[in-house]
Amino acid sequence: MAEKSTGSLSRRGFVKATGASVLGAAAAAGVFGVVGKPQAAIAEESATAAETPGVTDFAANSELYMNAFPQPVRYIPVIDAPTDIDRQGPTAFEAREIDETEIVRTEETDVLVVGCGITGSCAALSASDDGTTQVLCLEKMSVGRGMFEGMGVTGGPQMEEAGYELDKAEMMDRMRHAAYYRVPIDPIKLWADRSPEAAAWLQEKFDEGEGGITTHFIENNPNAHNFEVPQTEVGFASDQWSEQTTNNAGGAGIYIVKDLANTLSKRENADLRYNTPVVKLEREEGGRVTGAIAKDAEGYFRVNASKGVILATGGFDANPQLLKAWCRPEDIANCASWCPNYGTTGDGQLMGLAVGGQMDPLPAAIMNFDFGSPESFYSSNLGITSLVAQGLMINEQGRRFASESLPFQARSNAITAQRHYGESCWRVASSAQVAAPTVLEALEPFKEKSWAFEADSLEELAEIMEVPAENLVETVERYNGFVDNMKDEDFNKPLTETSAKIEGEKYYAIKHQSSILATVSGLVVDYSCHVLDYDNEVIEGLYAAGGASGGFFSGNYPRHIFGPSIGRCVTFGYVSGQNAAMGV
Numbered sequence: 001m002a003e004k005s006t007g008s009l010s011r012r013g014f015v016k017a018t019g020a021s022v023l024g025a026a027a028a029a030g031v032f033g034v035v036g037k038p039q040a041a042i043a044e045e046s047a048t049a050a051e052t053p054g055v056t057d058f059a060a061n062s063e064l065y066m067n068a069f070p071q072p073v074r075y076i077p078v079i080d081a082p083t084d085i086d087r088q089g090p091t092a093f094e095a096r097e098i099d100e101t102e103i104v105r106t107e108e109t110d111v112l113v114v115g116c117g118i119t120g121s122c123a124a125l126s127a128s129d130d131g132t133t134q135v136l137c138l139e140k141m142s143v144g145r146g147m148f149e150g151m152g153v154t155g156g157p158q159m160e161e162a163g164y165e166l167d168k169a170e171m172m173d174r175m176r177h178a179a180y181y182r183v184p185i186d187p188i189k190l191w192a193d194r195s196p197e198a199a200a201w202l203q204e205k206f207d208e209g210e211g212g213i214t215t216h217f218i219e220n221n222p223n224a225h226n227f228e229v230p231q232t233e234v235g236f237a238s239d240q241w242s243e244q245t246t247n248n249a250g251g252a253g254i255y256i257v258k259d260l261a262n263t264l265s266k267r268e269n270a271d272l273r274y275n276t277p278v279v280k281l282e283r284e285e286g287g288r289v290t291g292a293i294a295k296d297a298e299g300y301f302r303v304n305a306s307k308g309v310i311l312a313t314g315g316f317d318a319n320p321q322l323l324k325a326w327c328r329p330e331d332i333a334n335c336a337s338w339c340p341n342y343g344t345t346g347d348g349q350l351m352g353l354a355v356g357g358q359m360d361p362l363p364a365a366i367m368n369f370d371f372g373s374p375e376s377f378y379s380s381n382l383g384i385t386s387l388v389a390q391g392l393m394i395n396e397q398g399r400r401f402a403s404e405s406l407p408f409q410a411r412s413n414a415i416t417a418q419r420h421y422g423e424s425c426w427r428v429a430s431s432a433q434v435a436a437p438t439v440l441e442a443l444e445p446f447k448e449k450s451w452a453f454e455a456d457s458l459e460e461l462a463e464i465m466e467v468p469a470e471n472l473v474e475t476v477e478r479y480n481g482f483v484d485n486m487k488d489e490d491f492n493k494p495l496t497e498t499s500a501k502i503e504g505e506k507y508y509a510i511k512h513q514s515s516i517l518a519t520v521s522g523l524v525v526d527y528s529c530h531v532l533d534y535d536n537e538v539i540e541g542l543y544a545a546g547g548a549s550g551g552f553f554s555g556n557y558p559r560h561i562f563g564p565s566i567g568r569c570v571t572f573g574y575v576s577g578q579n580a581a582m583g584v
Contacts, residue, residue, distance in 0.1 A: 064095060065325035065346075070356045071534050081329035081421065084374075085516070089318030089342035092140045092277030093350040104299040109136040109271075111580045112292060112305035113312055114278045114348065117341070118146030118253065118566065119546025119573040120312035121260035122198075125205055126577025127310070128270040133581040135270045136303060138294055140277035141343040144261055147517060148253035150218060150233035151570055152563030155196035157203065158234045162217035166231060168192050174228055178558035182361070186527040187551035191564070191571050198571040199234055211259030213238045220562050224494040227407050233562035244381055254340065278347070281309065281542070283355040288540035292351075305541070308580040311531070312573060314547040315519035316346030317366075323519070326364045333421035335412075335514035336372035338379075344518070348548030352523040357531045357539060360550035364521035367557035367565065370411040372515030373451055383442030384452075386435040388510055391427030392479060392502060395419065398462055398471030400479060403491035407560040412514040426465060427512045428476070431504025443508070451511040461507045476502045520557050520565060522550040528584060529576035543580055545572035 066075070113124040116139035124137040153159070154168045172192045176183060199215065206213040218233040236252050245251045265272045278294045282302070291304040316322040317339060323332045353359055371378045371388060378388050393411070395401045395418045402414035415422035434440060446452035455461035458476055462469035480501040482488045488495055523531045523544040530538040544550075546569035557565065 065322050068350060068353045069359065070353055079329050081333040083320055083324055083332040084334055085320045085323060085332055085337045087318050087337045088320055089345045090140065091319060091345040091347065092279050093347045094279040098280060098293055098300055102300045103293065103302050106302040106304065108304050110134040110305065110307045112303050112309045113137040114292065114309065115139060115312035115314065116144035116261055116272060117312065117314055118257050119569040120144065121257055121264060122570050122573030123310045123312050123545055123577040124264050124270060125260060126574045127581040128264070128267050130581055131269060133269060137264065137270065137272045138276045138278050139274045142274050144257045145341045145343070146253040146257045147339060147341065148236060148256055148566055150235050150563035150566065151199065152232040152561065152567030153195040153199045153234055154192045154232065156199035158199060158215050158217045164217060164231060171230055171232065174230055174561065175564065178561060179554035182554035184524065184551045187525060190527050190575065191568055194575055195567050195571045198574040201574055202570055205260060205263060209259040209263045211238055211255060212240050213256060213259060223407055223560055225403060225406055225492065227560035229560055247380065281351045281355045289355060289542040307583045308541045308543055310576045310580055311348035311352060311523065311544040311548045312546055313348035314341065314344035316349060317344050317516055317518050318342050319345040322346045326362050327366060328363045330416040330421045331366050331368060332516065334423040335516055336374065336376050338377035338515050339517050344547065348544060349522055352531055352542070352544060355539065356533045358524040358534045360521040360524060364519050365553040365555055365557060366516055367518040367520055368412040369408045369515045369517060370415055370512060372513035374511055374513065377515050384439055384446065386439055387429045387433050387443065387508055388427050390433040390500065391429035391510065393512065394426045394428045394472065394475065396424035396467060398467035398475060400475050400490065403488065403493035405493050409556045409559040415512065415514045422514055425512045427510045428502065429508045430502045431506045432500040432502065446510065453509045455507050458507055461509055465509050518547060518565065520547060520553045522548045524551045525549045528579050529572055543576040545576040
């Protein structure tokens with residue numbers, strides 16, 4: 001047998017790593033779902049994960065992320081802008097060589113799945129569906145999580161029941177167009193070919209579970225700015241969920257993953273463990289990936305996976321150092337971070353690179369939104385949506401700078417194109433945008449934080465905002481004229497007889513920033529979810545799926561196309577598990 005190697009991460013900078021330290025509890029920061037009040041479950045998760053043995057802190061040596069690639073790289077100068085993001089999760093990957101004397105035991109399995117979020121739970125279920133393949137699923141956090149809004153598919157029973165048929169060839173073209181064709185052939189084709197089957201399979205897993213989860217087709221409204229809005233979305237519902245969970249985008253993800261993981265835990269041929277980080281892949285010299293090294297309370301242990309390893313670790317949005325190394329400065333400089341996941345720290349990408357895997361070209365693609373507050377996100381459950389969504393987008397000059405009806409990612413990009421990457425952008429509204437008295441009640445905590453202001457006139461509001469009053473007044477008057485004529489001469493926002501002017505007894509300004517939900521760049525895979533090296537050759541025994549995989553997006557997540565992220569997670573999880581179990 002060829003000599004095993006845990007692989008120094010590259011012939012470059014990672015050889016400088018001489019040790020790994022445990023991430024302190026203070027590194028995990030809270031995410032705010034309501035103003036000023038951390039969500040308890042998230043805070044508990046962060047503390048638990050931060051104390052996990054074997055978790056690495058790269059904050060003191062972040063240049064390692066710039067030397068992660070297994071081939072020579074060159075550097076493109078960009079402004080070294082600081083970032084407001086401090087949501088640091090526990091990074092499990094270890095760059096150092098782990099001596100044999102540190103390994104306390106060896107375990108055997110057929111398929112090792114790294115991560116148990118939405119992708120990992122689907123991969124582990126799919127791999128264990130035959131009842132005989134032994135599957136070990138290791139999750140570094142105390143529970144698996146996932147963000148959900150809808151699952152993007154190209155067909156399946158949900159669409160058939162709704163009487164809708166999607167043109168698969170057209171859908172592949174739209175996805176590739178959204179990436180300006182800077183993507184390989186296989187990943188989008190795999191999603192287009194297999195997502196209908198994966199959608200049907202997922203409902204079967206829900207039927208097997210205890211969460212009472214059902215899936216249904218959702219038809220979305222078109223966008224007026226030449227962004228195609230194909231009808232790809234499958235939504236999720238359960239009688240067990242509260243109205244807030246059902247209505248709040250992304251809120252159901254935790255319950256979906258919990259249900260799938262519960263089903264997995266009951267299978268005799270599956271073993272699911274939490275608080276057990278996988279820290280390093282093992283690959284025979286120039287050959288296949290044979291398994292990995294993980295760590296639990298007893299210490300490091302080796303897992304030999306005879307059929308393969310599936311990386312299902314998500315993106316790296318909870319790793320500020322990696323965001324700074326791999327993303328555009330404008331994408332991360334003055335933005336909020338909104339996600340209940342602290343496990344997404346780039347472990348899969350780093351482990352894959354360490355054994356020669358190919359990473360998506362940088363800068364990395366992100367899933368970005370507007371509606372960012374200085375700390376988090378103005379989610380619908382906060383009660384001020386009418387003011388934020390219907391207000392004008394105003395920059396530090398007191399000028400409107402984009403159409404408010406653009407898709408999320410386009411509005412976010414417009415914000416970061418302003419001075420200091422959108423540090424001083426606002427939504428400006430008036431009494432005409434106050435849907436009910438409860439909106440003003442809900443606004444009070446934001447005013448107390450100086451994220452929102454109220455004034456009797458635009459001139460007074462401009463003074464508080466510290467923008468030129470003449471510009472703000474002129475901008476609002478110009479927009480109101482557009483409403484009268486039902487034509488936006490500046491940004492082509494669609495206006496109708498029901499469009500409201502910015503006028504009334506009171507005027508409001510609300511801080512309006514970009515926000516990041518996730519990163520969507522990863523290890524490039526083929527049609528079978530095998531990880532490829534930089535010669536586009538398969539690394540035998542290694543699969544990647546979901547946010548850890550690549551070749552699907554470029555530059556931006558296309559928010560005008562509904563659900564391709566979760567669609568990729570479920571489909572690639574399903575396919576990688578199936579292929580790993582069959583050894584193909």
